Amino acid sequence: MLQLIDVSKTFNPGTVNEKKALSHLNLELQDGDFATIIGSNGAGKSTMFNAICGTFFADEGAVILDGTDITYEKEYKRSKYIGHLFQDPMKGTAPNMSIEENLALAYLRASAVKGKFFSRISQKEKQMFREKLALLDMGLEDRMKNPVGLLSGGQRQALTLLMATVVTPKILLLDEHTAALDPATAEKVLNLTKRIVAENKITCLMITHNMQSALELGNRTLMMNSGEIVLDIKDEERKGLTVADLLEKFKEGVGAQLDNDRILLS
Incomplete structure (x- = not known):
């Protein structure tokens, strides 16, 4: 359903504020996949979503959705078949x-x-x-x-x-859409999300800061660091994994400990 092929994006190139947000990112989602994404601030999670939505055009690479190259399609046209929820409840209405x-x-x-x-x-x-x-x-x-x-x-x-x-939609992007809600409301919205995604068999990517949720929701877990996907586990490989296992896999893939307090304390 979705292919990101060698996607790169640098903001403010050639200036003191240059930031390489995505670095030769590759991802393939099958129809009906529900993948959770976790990573520190600045890892490139929301930037990846914006590249899929067309908020900006990638510097390099291609975005393929349902067999169609949409790399240079305008954002308003993509909105017809890409659903996108933000952390801020004030956005989107x-x-x-x-x-x-x-x-x-x-x-x-x-x-x-x-x-x-x-x-x-x-x-x-x-x-x-x-x-x-x-x-x-x-x-x-x-x-x-x-x-x-x-x-x-x-x-x-x-x-x-x-x-x-x-x-x-062909794909639903959830950018920490329950993070700004109180725990009881967040749980209710998350349960609604799971039901709607399952009933309509929607291909879904969900950013979360909760590592337990990242292991329990959907069928696949991705971890990002420095604009790259450093861990991609799914199905049988993901079953039985604990948060400690996930942290160890991150360390093995990156060569350093995950040091984001918001993630570690959630």
């Missing part, structure tokens, strides 16, 4: 528009229907929005006319997840 209007925008952006006008969402489509909101079990189906800005962080993140998947 229009706060002054209603829940229904936000869902309509997301639906029309990704829908294959041509020439569909925002003001002409049918009653059938509105009912579909209501049914999907009810599955979140947050009472949002009874607040469809309310502005999104009135929602809590957890409600907003759950809505953003629904918006990203209201039309099943």
Whole structure:
């Protein structure tokens, strides 16, 4: 479903602020893979997501999605088939528009229907929005006319997840999407994520700072360092691994201990 071939990206090249964010990165995801990604700050995790989404074009390499080369495709075009959630619940929604209007925008952006006008969402489509909101079990189906800005962080993140998947994307990118939520809400949003991904068989990449979650969620765990993937374990190889095992594998692959307190203390 996804291939990153020798992807490199350097910010501010030739200046004192030069930063090589991605270094000849290679990754291949099969259709239906759910891979968790862990690594220190600056390891290149979010930069890799931005390269996939088209926030910037890679300096070198290629991005292939579902057999199509999208390396130089504009970000707004990729958004039709790439779902993306951020750590900040304020991103990804229009706060002054209603829940229904936000869902309509997301639906029309990704829908294959041509020439569909925002003001002409049918009653059938509105009912579909209501049914999907009810599955979140947050009472949002009874607040469809309310502005999104009135929602809590957890409600907003759950809505953003629904918006990203209201039309099943080819790939879903989750950038620490529960990190800003309180533990109880984070668990609820994570359970919603697992259910939606499983039911729709969505290929998914999820950045997390929680090493236990990185081993328990999905079928594959990636570790990044200095813009490269230094560890890629999946299926049988991943079963039975502990956090201590993961840290040891990181040390073997990089030649140094993982020293990120946020990860180690989570």
